[in-house]
Amino acid sequence: MQTVRNDIHNSGIPVLCQSCEARHQGICGALTPEQLTALSKHTRRVRREAGQELIADAMPITSYANVLRGVVKLTKVLEDGRQQVVGLQFAPDLLGRPMASESRVTAETASDVELCMFPKPALEALMRDGGPVEHRIMMQALRELDEARDWMVTLGRKTAAEKVASFLYLLATHIDPTENSAVAAFDLPLSRADIADFLGLTIETVSRQLTKLKADKVIEIANYRHVNINDLAQLRVRCG
Amino acid sequence: MQTVRNDIHNSGIPVLCQSCEARHQGICGALTPEQLTALSKHTRRVRREAGQELIADAMPITSYANVLRGVVKLTKVLEDGRQQVVGLQFAPDLLGRPMASESRVTAETASDVELCMFPKPALEALMRDGGPVEHRIMMQALRELDEARDWMVTLGRKTAAEKVASFLYLLATHIDPTENSAVAAFDLPLSRADIADFLGLTIETVSRQLTKLKADKVIEIANYRHVNINDLAQLRVRCG
DNA sequence: CGGAAGCTTGAATATGCTCAACACGGGTGG
DNA sequence: CCACCCGTGTTGAGCATATTCAAGCTTCCG
Numbered sequence: 072m073q074t075v076r077n078d079i080h081n082s083g084i085p086v087l088c089q090s091c092e093a094r095h096q097g098i099c100g101a102l103t104p105e106q107l108t109a110l111s112k113h114t115r116r117v118r119r120e121a122g123q124e125l126i127a128d129a130m131p132i133t134s135y136a137n138v139l140r141g142v143v144k145l146t147k148v149l150e151d152g153r154q155q156v157v158g159l160q161f162a163p164d165l166l167g168r169p170m171a172s173e174s175r176v177t178a179e180t181a182s183d184v185e186l187c188m189f190p191k192p193a194l195e196a197l198m199r200d201g202g203p204v205e206h207r208i209m210m211q212a213l214r215e216l217d218e219a220r221d222w223m224v225t226l227g228r229k230t231a232a233e234k235v236a237s238f239l240y241l242l243a244t245h246i247d248p249t250e251n252s253a254v255a256a257f258d259l260p261l262s263r264a265d266i267a268d269f270l271g272l273t274i275e276t277v278s279r280q281l282t283k284l285k286a287d288k289v290i291e292i293a294n295y296r297h298v299n300i301n302d303l304a305q306l307r308v309r310c311g
Numbered sequence: 312m313q314t315v316r317n318d319i320h321n322s323g324i325p326v327l328c329q330s331c332e333a334r335h336q337g338i339c340g341a342l343t344p345e346q347l348t349a350l351s352k353h354t355r356r357v358r359r360e361a362g363q364e365l366i367a368d369a370m371p372i373t374s375y376a377n378v379l380r381g382v383v384k385l386t387k388v389l390e391d392g393r394q395q396v397v398g399l400q401f402a403p404d405l406l407g408r409p410m411a412s413e414s415r416v417t418a419e420t421a422s423d424v425e426l427c428m429f430p431k432p433a434l435e436a437l438m439r440d441g442g443p444v445e446h447r448i449m450m451q452a453l454r455e456l457d458e459a460r461d462w463m464v465t466l467g468r469k470t471a472a473e474k475v476a477s478f479l480y481l482l483a484t485h486i487d488p489t490e491n492s493a494v495a496a497f498d499l500p501l502s503r504a505d506i507a508d509f510l511g512l513t514i515e516t517v518s519r520q521l522t523k524l525k526a527d528k529v530i531e532i533a534n535y536r537h538v539n540i541n542d543l544a545q546l547r548v549r550c551g
Numbered sequence: 552c553g554g555a556a557g558c559t560t561g562a563a564t565a566t567g568c569t570c571a572a573c574a575c576g577g578g579t580g581g
Numbered sequence: 582c583c584a585c586c587c588g589t590g591t592t593g594a595g596c597a598t599a600t601t602c603a604a605g606c607t608t609c610c611g
Contacts, residue, residue: 145460147464149464153469153551154468155468157460168457169453170449170450170453175457205445206445208449210410212453213409216452216456216459219459219460220397220398220416220459221387223395224395226463226467227466227510227511228389228511230598231598231599263558268467271466271467271468272600274557274559275559275599275601276599276600278560281559295607311391470567471566471567502589502590514590514591515568515569515590515591516567516568518591518592519567519591521591522591
């Protein structure tokens, strides 16, 4: 054992993880090199294109995954087919409900996505002793809870115009959180149908409100998907 | 050491805690007798009548509390005064956002409430080493996240009639979770205004929908607050 | 070029909101 | 004891916002 490297840097860290953007974030940031090595024996790097189902509601969870790139949407459906997006996950979020045998949501790729998957028992082993891994998972749960509650205000109390503005503002502040500028530009990771399901609106209403924001020169839209926000402060005002 | 008791029962447990209904639940259920004794030196049992503010949004958190009796509502407001209830807490929930310096919500008593309060550092000391306390807090956060996401479906995709039915169904299944009967009876812990803020409706709409459920013989209401549910299955169907 | 999927636009409709009046119950004071 | 008031809840009429239904437009891709 330990015939392996303690070379210069990244000593003992699996090759795959060395180049991983999520290496120091999410769950992996809480692992010792030894734990990382153990975990990496079970991991699988996976790409999925947009529109694929990753986890089905009410089905047993067999594996967890870190989101490395792209956007995953968490949805719930009523019996008659009405759908609600209840969360969006970006890198380096952990995908999968910890401490439960069954999922409580459907997880689908909203854009092309890259994942680092690992079997359920591998994560559970790391959590068993409590400690830093459990701590990170708790922190993610608390953050997601804050986000869910913020969104409940949008769903329950905002007008259609405010909902759409809030959605764009959310993306602008999440997609590139480093920038702190007055403008923003990005590709919408969600279709109009997904946006509607996120906002509790119809696709027609979403479309009309986007058109209105465009007419009011608050945003520009190219190719249906690419958004330029000219005045982030103006957009903020329209969030209610 | 261990000079101390292995007497009969409840050995070494503070008197106040011995008679506490939450003793084996919530945070306290994760504590050793020693930890419980240490914590109990800082706790204060408090009663608050309905309508009192417990924690203000965006204000520093100075203490946490266990809910022992009654209902606490968590709310958020928009600048123009529109309000949304984003969560309800029952015994034995922990009140207060762990791992944050400021609250992200306003907490108010919805009914008369009994709390067991303790200062922020006391809980943080118990969490420091990770372990069972942190585990319980994580479990509560995950449960609240599931509940918040369930409620997002109600807010975003259900009709007014379905929202009111869902609210009554939620209470019926939460207030006395032991019973598993076809009927239920309870006092509404929330005013019409609070119910409206929970459901993203106006008080008039809530009132009309309650009247409709009454006219359809699904529920009875006495004294505005006392509700009899005659047919829980029928109510369930109306939840959408 | 044709077809399909995704998006936009328009007109008619319905659902829930606003505004207003009224009912009920509990407390206070003459 | 009754009169009054105030907070809370109900009911009604008219209205506004978002939905529904239907048609047409882009873009992408074979």
